[in-house]
Every structure is written in C-alpha cells, then in structure tokens.
Amino acid sequence: MCDLTHNFIELIRLTSTDLPPDVEQALTEARDRESPGSAAKSAMDTILQNVAMARKNSTPICQDTGTPIFYVQHPEGWSTQALREQIWTAVAEATTRTYLRPNAVNAISGVNSGNNLGDDAFPTIHFEEVKGDELIVDLMLKGGGCENVGVQYSLPERRLGAGRDMEGVRKVVLDAVHQAQGMGCAPGVLGVAIGGDRGSSYYGSKEALFRKMDEPNPDPQLATLEERLTEEANQLGIGPMGFGGETTLLGVKIKGMHRLPASFFVSVSYMCWAHRRRRMIVRGSEILYL
C-alpha cells in the first residue's frame, strides 16, 4: 500500500479552494434568475467572483472550512489504520498551508488544538470495504453556520400539523428552510434523511449531499418530492443571504431509510452555497481528482 498523504493534501486543497463545477453552474443559474440591481443579484455576483478568486489564488472559498468529513471506500486488504494516519497527517499539514482553518475546539477545556486534529470524530472518517480494486475517497467540508441550522424532526409534529406521511415530511422540510432564513448562507442545498434512528438519520442526511446537483434521485417518488420541495422553498422568497429573492435553495437531496415502528425521524442537513465536496480515486498507479 502506497503512502497517499500528499494526495490527501491535494484533495483537501481542491475541496477548500475550488467549488465543484455542478455547484458553480447552479450558482450561475441562480444569479441569472435574480432581478438586475437587487441586493440578491449583487450577493450572487460577489459569491461567483469569490469562487473564481479562491480558485485562482488557491485560498479557501470560505474561512469556515468546517469539519473535514471523509468517506473512504476501500478494496479488501487496505489498512484503515494506515489510511487514517495519512489523513490525519494531511489534515494537519493542510492547516499549516492555510487550506484549512484550525477548527477543532475541545468542548470541555475550550482549547483549539491548532491543527484540526481533535478526536475520533474530528476529522470525521467513515470507512467501508467495497468490491473491486479502486480506492474512492470523498471529502466534504461543512461549516458551522450551516451545520447550526440543521434540524431533526420527530413525526408526528403537532406544531406544524405534520403527520407520518410524505405530506408531513414536506411540511417539516419547508419549516426547516423557513427557520434557517439566510443564516445557513443561502442559497443552500438540503440533505434530507427520512427514517433511521437519531444518529443514522443525521448521517444519512449528510450522505445525501454527495449526490451531484444535476443528478436526480433514482427513486421516482423521491425525485418528484425533491423537485417540489426546491420549487416551494423558493416560493418563500428568502433569497440569497436572506436578502429576499428568487433562489432560497439550489436543490434538495433525499435519502430514504428504514425506521423503527415507534420512530419517524426526518433529518435536515443544510449545506451552504459553498458546497465543498470532492472525490479522489486511486486506480493502481493512477490518481484522479473529481
């Protein structure tokens, strides 16, 4: 097994400084929908200028480089311990190179570790053994502003009149968008998990965010719900940065899960417009960054 530390550093650099093309495309389309001269249009112009500048200068798109979340799919025989150590080294080095802000704060002592290394969950690394001979590493950087507006509902939700059906799901998701207003850095993308337990449901809502903007849900029922929720969320008129405007959400990504008979959780993870996710594929001696 080769040492991939340098490749992990490159994956982090790319993720932090260069927005995926599908997200940038969605932002450009959102800019074009806002009325000329509006604060919303001006905000979208600034956002797109910033994306171009970050790419050119190799500097973070957003200063909140969030919790680095790695999903590693590895073939049989790879050492997850070795991969974990290489990722840790890469995260610390990427912090020194200012691709990442030192973000790991000990919640008990209040001390910032200074290098983004905290505990087993910081950075977050999920390992999964898969068939085939490719190593696939997905990285997402999700900042605190949008993480804070994430919310989990337990249906039925009386306040909203939301029952245990897809109509109930629709109501709580729209409520989440309304509660978030511009605070999660609108226009964002919602990752929604329906089902699961409290832990797996939130995990599923983040996993859903790895699906590309232009990639519809494979389940036709959920694909329809995703489209409807995006359209209805945009009718709320919250707009970029909460200034009011046409685009409140760039999209919704839903993951259907299994639940206990007693539980019906709907978990909403809000991803800010700076939807930083990248993939690295190791195929023999070839290494691809997507």
Added chain:
Amino acid sequence: MYNLSVPISDEDILQLKVGDSVSLSGVIITGRDTVHKWMFDTFIKKTRQPEADDLEIYQAIKPLLNAGALYHCGPVVAGLETGDYRFVAAGPTTSIREEPYQSDIMHHFNLKAVIGKGGMGPETLAACHQVPGAYLHAIGGAASLIAQTVQRVIDVHKLEFGVPEAMWVIEVKDLPLVVTMDAHNNSIHAEVKTRSMVELEKLFAL
C-alpha cells in the same frame, strides 16, 4: 453606495437605510463567540474578575471600538509561526449567536457598526436605534474576496482563544457591505422572516 470610514460619526449612521451598499475603510476589530462572552462577563456584567492581560487589552480595544466597527469573523491567517500575519480568508460568521450580548456591547463601547451575516434580533435593532448604530451585512462565504480588502494586520489580542476566536485588529479598504438593519428600526431580516411566514402558511394550506 456610501463610503464610510472609521471612526464613524452619528451623521454617517443616520443617513444609512436598509438596502444601501456601503464600502468601509479603516481600522476594525474581529470578535465572535468567545470575545463577546469575555467582554460581557468581564467588563459589562462583571461576573468574572479580570485576569492576566484582560485590563490591558480592554484599554487597548476601547479607543478602537469607540465609534468603531466590530466584525463577526473567524479568519484563516497565514504567518502564525513568524508573527508576520496575513489574512487568507475572512468572511463573516453567523451573527445571531451574539444576540444575548450585542446590545450591551454596543452601548458600552459606543460601537457604531456591527458586521456579520444572517442578521440579528430585536435587542440589537433597538441598540442600533439608541446608540445609534447599524448592522452591516457582509456576503457569507465570500472569504477570499473579503481577505483582499484587508490591507494589513495591525495586532492580535487573545490569540489563546484560538485563531478563529482571537481579536484581530485589521485595516480594511473598501470592504463591501449591505445595510440590513439601520438606526431607524428597520430590519431586512425581520421583514423577510414575516413575508416568508405568510408564504409558508399558504403552502401549508395547499
């Protein structure tokens, strides 16, 4: 477009209306969660005794905050090893977390401009009217672009709070902002929230 420079006068503030674009220049200070709690507990509510260099820092920041601007920002900073600091990425953080402290801090320091994102609540809006002051919204996530407006890092206080939470004294030139809460009791955030609630109720009634 208004060009504002620090120190900011009452006349400057009173002419601002929600929706106006502002270009801000001068020396400002960053401060977020830990700083707000530290200021509030140590110098306003006085529930904790000043320790170590607290009083010295208080004296240093007082004249800067008087008729000045506080920026809710946790930057990415280069040059930590050498002390030759440079801002690499410096967008705003979500301001609403400072709502419990902001009004008192504005009054205490005669703070004229609070810079952040996402807007603040009724107490800060009341303080904007009384001090008078304004809430100036920076574009969330526009970190590389905003860092370009930082001409130099003049000083840093409380670096032991961590890089994002320290008080960075910086000189900015033409920092692009939008007035979203003014001194005349107007808040774009309150308006949008009310308007979007009406839309939400319509969607629920379908």
